[in-house]
Amino acid sequence: MFNSKIETTNQSLKIDFNKNIELSVKREDLIHPFVSGNKFRKLKYNIILAQKQQKNTLLTFGGAFSNHISAVAAAGKEVGLETIGVIRGEELYDKINTNPTLSFAKSCGMIFKFKSREAYRDKTSPNFISKLKEEFGDFYLVPEGGTNDLAVKGCEEILTEEDSKFDYICCAVGTGGTISGLINASKSNQKVLGFSSLKGDFLNKDISKFARSTNWELITDYHFGGYGKINDNLIAFINKFKAETEIPLDPIYTGKMMFGIFDLIKKGYFKPNSKILAIHTGGLQGIDGMNAKLKKQNKPLII
Incomplete structure (x- = not known):
């Protein structure tokens, strides 16, 4: 694909x-x-690189109704990669099944890590990423919204x-x-x-x-x-x-x-x-x- x-x-x-x-x-x-529009374009070369690096997992960030979270979950399922979503808002933990975006991502096999809005602000810090690696092991990191050099290339x-x-x-x-x-x-x-x-x-x-x-x-x-x-x-x-x-x-x-x-x-x-x-x-x-x-x-x- x-x-x-x-x-x-x-x-x-x-x-x-x-x-x-x-x-x-x-x-x-x-x-x-499910992986439509600019989400397909942004993920294309990131997924190709993740596979080339022999990564087994994609980890990314997003909110309750994030198109990006939905697309990463669906793309991971399609190409055989595990997916982890770091979600903004601890209150969403018990709302997964009533939230259409999160319930879809869950159905695609995505694992969630819910963070408070305050903690979520530090998501790009080395310490934040280091703790995620301690918890989940090695992963290919896709930024919130998917934008990076490879996304622009796509x-x-x-x-x-x-x-x-x-x-x-x-x-x-x-x-x-x-x-x-x-x-x-x-x-x-x-x-x-x-x-x-x-x-x-x-x-x-x-x-x-x-x-x-x-x-x-x-x-x-x-x-x-x-x-x-x-x-x-x-x-x-x-x-x-x-x-x-x-x-x-x-x-x-x-x-x-x-x-x-x-x-x-x-x-x-x-x-x-x-x-x-x-x-x-x-x-x-x-x-x-x-x-x-x-x-x-x-x-x-x-x-």
């Missing part, structure tokens, strides 16, 4: 913006039912020669790995736009660590209050978009990106006759967890 070349198709959207704007979606979400494979016709490449941004790969693979005449799912512009520094050119911009106006935060307007947009295009969007990443693209088109950000490619980075497993929260709040659900 990870040793083979994967190419995805672009789906052109027939939406009348009255501005001669052409919008297409690269369906990276269709790569794999994300550089998202764009193909066919995509050189687009003026803008758009993607959601969480840790900066995906957009960095897109920047490195883009043409000099293209502009790469990243739609941040988190508050603040600190991601500019993280992206700059990996990006080899400056033809990019981080858009920070569509986080809807921060990571994991949504409102009724976003839910309505996601549901309307799916009804009109048959393309599902997740509420954490791709839904916010697409909302932002539509809003920028309306505001005249893009020049007339522009061709835009939006990267669908997957993350659809997060819909169930968000709907569970919305149901408790008597809010509209994502369909």
